Amino acid sequence: MSKQIITSEEYVYDVQGLNLWYGSDQALNDINMKINKNEVTAIIGPSGCGKSTFIKTLNRMIENIPIVKTSGEILYHGKNIFDKSVRVEELRTTVGMVFQKPNPFPKSIFENVVYGPKIHGIKDKQVLMEICETSLKSAALWTEVKDRLHDNAYGLSGGQQQRLCIARCLAVQPDVILMDEPTSALDPIATAKIEELINRLKSEYTIAIVTHSMQQAGRISDKTAFFLMGELIEYDGTEIIFSNPRDKRTEDYITGRFG
Amino acid sequence: MMNYEIELTSKEADKAYKIDINKKRIDHRILLNNIAKKAFFSSMIFALIVLGLLLYRIGVQSIGWIDLQFLTGKLSISPEKAGIFGAIIGTVGLICVVIPVTLVIGVSTAIYLEEYATQGKISGFIKVNLSNLASVPSVIFGLLGLSLFGRFFNLGSSILAGGLTLSLLVLPIVVVSSQEAIKAVPGFLREASNGMGADKWTTIKKVVLPVALPGILTGAILAISRAIGETAPLVVLGIPTLIMRVPKSFMDDFTTLPIQIYYWTLDTVLTPEYANLAAATIVVLLVTLFLMNSVAIFIRNKYQRGF
Amino acid sequence: MEQKTNVRAIIKNNFAKKKRTTDKAMPIFFLVCASVSVITTIGIVLTLFTDAYKFFQKVPFSDFFSTNLAPLSPEPHFGILPLINGTLLTSLIAMAVAVPLGLTAAMYLSEFASDKVRRVLKPMMELLAGVPTIVYGFFAYSFVTPLLMKIIPTLEAKNALSPGIVMGIMILPLVTSLSEDAMKSVPEAMREGAYGLGSTKLEVTLKVVIPAAISGIMASFVLAISRAIGETMIVTIASGSSKNFTFDITQSMQTMTGYIVEFTSGDAGSGTTGYYSLYAVGLMLFLFTLVLNLIAQYISKKFREEY
Numbered sequence: 001m002s003k004q005i006i007t008s009e010e011y012v013y014d015v016q017g018l019n020l021w022y023g024s025d026q027a028l029n030d031i032n033m034k035i036n037k038n039e040v041t042a043i044i045g046p047s048g049c050g051k052s053t054f055i056k057t058l059n060r061m062i063e064n065i066p067i068v069k070t071s072g073e074i075l076y077h078g079k080n081i082f083d084k085s086v087r088v089e090e091l092r093t094t095v096g097m098v099f100q101k102p103n104p105f106p107k108s109i110f111e112n113v114v115y116g117p118k119i120h121g122i123k124d125k126q127v128l129m130e131i132c133e134t135s136l137k138s139a140a141l142w143t144e145v146k147d148r149l150h151d152n153a154y155g156l157s158g159g160q161q162q163r164l165c166i167a168r169c170l171a172v173q174p175d176v177i178l179m180d181e182p183t184s185a186l187d188p189i190a191t192a193k194i195e196e197l198i199n200r201l202k203s204e205y206t207i208a209i210v211t212h213s214m215q216q217a218g219r220i221s222d223k224t225a226f227f228l229m230g231e232l233i234e235y236d237g238t239e240i241i242f243s244n245p246r247d248k249r250t251e252d253y254i255t256g257r258f259g
Numbered sequence: 260m261m262n263y264e265i266e267l268t269s270k271e272a273d274k275a276y277k278i279d280i281n282k283k284r285i286d287h288r289i290l291l292n293n294i295a296k297k298a299f300f301s302s303m304i305f306a307l308i309v310l311g312l313l314l315y316r317i318g319v320q321s322i323g324w325i326d327l328q329f330l331t332g333k334l335s336i337s338p339e340k341a342g343i344f345g346a347i348i349g350t351v352g353l354i355c356v357v358i359p360v361t362l363v364i365g366v367s368t369a370i371y372l373e374e375y376a377t378q379g380k381i382s383g384f385i386k387v388n389l390s391n392l393a394s395v396p397s398v399i400f401g402l403l404g405l406s407l408f409g410r411f412f413n414l415g416s417s418i419l420a421g422g423l424t425l426s427l428l429v430l431p432i433v434v435v436s437s438q439e440a441i442k443a444v445p446g447f448l449r450e451a452s453n454g455m456g457a458d459k460w461t462t463i464k465k466v467v468l469p470v471a472l473p474g475i476l477t478g479a480i481l482a483i484s485r486a487i488g489e490t491a492p493l494v495v496l497g498i499p500t501l502i503m504r505v506p507k508s509f510m511d512d513f514t515t516l517p518i519q520i521y522y523w524t525l526d527t528v529l530t531p532e533y534a535n536l537a538a539a540t541i542v543v544l545l546v547t548l549f550l551m552n553s554v555a556i557f558i559r560n561k562y563q564r565g566f
Numbered sequence: 567m568e569q570k571t572n573v574r575a576i577i578k579n580n581f582a583k584k585k586r587t588t589d590k591a592m593p594i595f596f597l598v599c600a601s602v603s604v605i606t607t608i609g610i611v612l613t614l615f616t617d618a619y620k621f622f623q624k625v626p627f628s629d630f631f632s633t634n635l636a637p638l639s640p641e642p643h644f645g646i647l648p649l650i651n652g653t654l655l656t657s658l659i660a661m662a663v664a665v666p667l668g669l670t671a672a673m674y675l676s677e678f679a680s681d682k683v684r685r686v687l688k689p690m691m692e693l694l695a696g697v698p699t700i701v702y703g704f705f706a707y708s709f710v711t712p713l714l715m716k717i718i719p720t721l722e723a724k725n726a727l728s729p730g731i732v733m734g735i736m737i738l739p740l741v742t743s744l745s746e747d748a749m750k751s752v753p754e755a756m757r758e759g760a761y762g763l764g765s766t767k768l769e770v771t772l773k774v775v776i777p778a779a780i781s782g783i784m785a786s787f788v789l790a791i792s793r794a795i796g797e798t799m800i801v802t803i804a805s806g807s808s809k810n811f812t813f814d815i816t817q818s819m820q821t822m823t824g825y826i827v828e829f830t831s832g833d834a835g836s837g838t839t840g841y842y843s844l845y846a847v848g849l850m851l852f853l854f855t856l857v858l859n860l861i862a863q864y865i866s867k868k869f870r871e872e873y
Contacts, residue, residue: 061454090581093456094574103447106470116455117573119465121580127571165451172455173574292766299674302667303687306742309735310694313705320708367599375593388604394789394859395852396796398823399610402848405830406613427606434603458589488698491798491823495830517700517799524704524803528723534708541701548696 010037012176012206013058018072020053022065027053029230031072035176040198040207042221042238044214046253049227051210052100055178058208059095060088093120096169098179102161104153104168109136109145112153112164116172131171139167140197159190166197177201179209183216195220214254218242226250314545320538329539333505334514338532343540345505349418349513350487352506356422357429357486362479364426365433366468369475372434373441374463393431400428401495409496416497419509424492429482436478440471473562480555484548490517516544614852617845624839630846633811635820637829637840644843646850648811652819653854656730656801657794659815663734664790668741669783675742676749677771688743695739703803706732711804724806724818733800737790744789748782749775785866792858796851798823822851 013035020028028050035041043051056062058074060081073080081091093116104112113135114128122128132149136142141163145156153164162182169177179198183191198207198220211217217224218238225235226247234241234250245251332342368385376382404424414420444467452462468475498518506513523537622630625644632645671691675684711728715721721728752775760770776783806818807828820828829844 089456089458097454103451119457119461120577288766292768295768296678299670303671303674306738316709364599364602367596371596371600385600388607398798398826399852403610460589460592490700494827520700
């Protein structure tokens with residue numbers, strides 16, 4: 001892939017006036033934000049603030065809950081993802097997702113990584129092997145598993161499983177990776193490895209990450225968005241959010257006065 | 260020392276409230292409890308003794324009657340020459356019809372109920388219908404088979420007619436066990452697959468069904484063992500009493516192990532040795548069922564996955 | 567970074583080519599399969615009603631609901647009351663065996679047995695449920711009847727008592743496991759309240775658990791009766807085919823299911839009144855079990871609302 005010149009103005013997502021309801025309960029209220037290319041955007045806020053809902057809306061996974069209704073637009077590379085002509089399958093292939101709990105398939109490590117390429121029609125064994133290797137290398141898992149690619153993924157530790165899920169996500173060469181509290185089920189050492197990985201991945205991918213931990217947001221993100229009760233309270237450079245927030249509520253949350 | 264003191268005070272308390280009169284009652288209540296426990300246990304054991312007796316009796320009656328000639332020989336009027344090869348082939352043929360029909364229809368029904376129409380009127384109706392169908396007496400399925408497959412589709416009393424009739428009979432078992440197996444597939448696996456951009460059917464094919472397969476197979480084996488042991492619907496279909504021929508195609512008349520047992524039992528008044536033949540056939544049937552159930556339990560234990 | 571295959575471009579290209587017909591067509595296929603069970607029910611109702619209708623065109627209701635049953639005499643009569651009588655008597659005997667044994671065994675398994683004991687006894691109980699009914703029929707006829715004859719010398723070779731008892735053994739696992747499920751689902755807190763007052767296990771079982779689980783237990787009884795009424799092979803073999811209307815359980819009598827089996831394996835040619843009488847009797851049998859199942863569903867639905 002040829003490297004593109006990245007300007008800070010270039011964004012992949014432009015969310016405009018997004019509202020979301022679970023039945024009659026409004027979970028997201030008039031969200032407007034842009035997510036920049038090749039940056040890590042952290043989304044923080046207390047439980048129930050809508051941050052997970054928001055990130056799952058970005059690849060329309062939220063629609064798996066039947067009672068969900070939305071209004072507003074999410075422009076992905078300028079195209080509204082709610083448009084009828086958009087296939088969710090295609091959207092989710094270019095926008096990968098890593099979940100809260102590691103969720104590998106009960107198959108071999110190899111089969112897990114090549115699941116995406118396979119279901120999207122890549123059958124060549126050699127190509128699959130190559131994809132498997134590069135993906136695992138990118139996810140910093142290759143050296144640990146290269147001798148047991150055909151063992152069941154559930155034999156791996158929790159941290160390794162989560163990196164496997166990241167590798168599985170990378171295998172289809174997505175454009176954006178959404179991460180929904182990817183380290184909340186992991187111990188500190190495994191968490192550190194994932195954070196290091198995220199730092200390396202951002203040169204090639206755009207990453208949006210929901211996190212419970214403000215320290216984590218501070219360590220890994222370029223921009224931080226603070227959500228509270230379904231509203232986007234403040235969105236700015238991470239350093240500004242953490243050192244000099246404009247909104248009182250952001251400051252209260254950052255300094256641990258609630259949440 | 261402490262204990263002694265506590266006992267003393269509690270004894271004094273007893274006296275104060277005159278509870279020592281009730282001590283006898285407590286003993287009585289505890290005695291009653293122990294008697295009941297033994298009585299309840301013995302009714303449990305009684306059932307098992309009956310089972311043991313049944314197996315023992317049949318075992319004894321079959322001694323000396325099960326040999327290679329019995330298993331591979333054709334049916335004959337004289338007890339010494341009679342074999343159950345035809346019945347074995349008939350039973351196998353029946354299974355060959357029941358397995359594909361119930362698996363395809365049963366698993367598809369379960370997928371529809373669990374993956375596509377989880378709520379709503381249609382699935383609610385199908386579920387109620389299934390539970391009622393499961394408790395329709397098997398002999399009624401025989402009447403349905405007689406009218407529908409036997410007469411309307413003109414399949415007579417062939418293996419195909421019998422197999423289709425039994426398929427409908429055991430269908431609810433396959434559906435319910437497949438539903439359970441599909442329900443047990445954790446949601447996060449579907450989520451993972453969806454998140455990779457897989458469409459619904461791909462997710463079902465590549466993730467849900469492989470994970471649910473052991474459960475589905477276990478249920479299918481149990482359903483087939485039910486089908487193998489069924490007699491009434493086949494008798495109602497009008498399977499002829501004496502079939503000397505071994506069936507060669509699915510359109511041939513046939514007999515099965517239970518039917519063979521039935522006819523031999525009916526004729527024990529005239530030929531007492533038929534009781535031994537019936538017992539020997541029962542042993543073959545029970546061993547088959549036992550093996551199938553063992554396989555089902557093996558599959559369940561080996562592939563049971565804790566997520 | 568090493569040169570890698572442009573997976574993104576390949577996938578994009580594949581998406582452009584991909585037809586989405588499978589993902590769209592599969593739910594329709596599944597719905598078609600799911601409708602098989604509904605069609606089966608409709609088929610059962612239709613066959614029973616149409617052929618029973620033909621029967622009632624030839625035979626008046628007054629003859630059908632009479633005690634005169636002589637289908638093969640030159641002047642045939644088709645009174646169903648002897649069959650209903652035989653069905654109910656054998657089923658009542660079965661319940662007399664299964665209710666006390668099943669309930670006490672369930673109490674033992676749910677309240678008294680240790681986990682270890684339960685893990686051994688429960689699967690053995692399930693073995694009883696897995697024995698085909700034809701085997702029970704053989705057992706009733708060739709073992710239980712001769713045994714009972716030693717106690718009751720006037721017992722006929724075919725009678726209602728022996729198959730009734732054996733049928734009780736057959737439905738015992740059903741009563742036990744359903745009642746046990748009902749007792750097990752009584753919340754532990756309810757038991758603890760009674761234990762805290764110094765009750766024995768027996769008292770807790772009788773005064774707390776059973777009252778709380780009563781609807782589940784009742785539902786298990788109703789389902790067991792329904793199963794006994796629909797049971798075919800045991801009564802066909804061991805109860806005989808006497809068409810007398812009698813309450814003497816030492817005599818031979820015929821059940822509804824037994825009548826259907828006897829008549830189809832006989833010479834009832836299609837189109838004769840005898841042939842249509844099968845469906846009239848089948849319809850009665852179907853209605854009996856259907857009503858019982860609806861009652862059981864109603865009771866256990868109420869039971870689920872309690873906690």
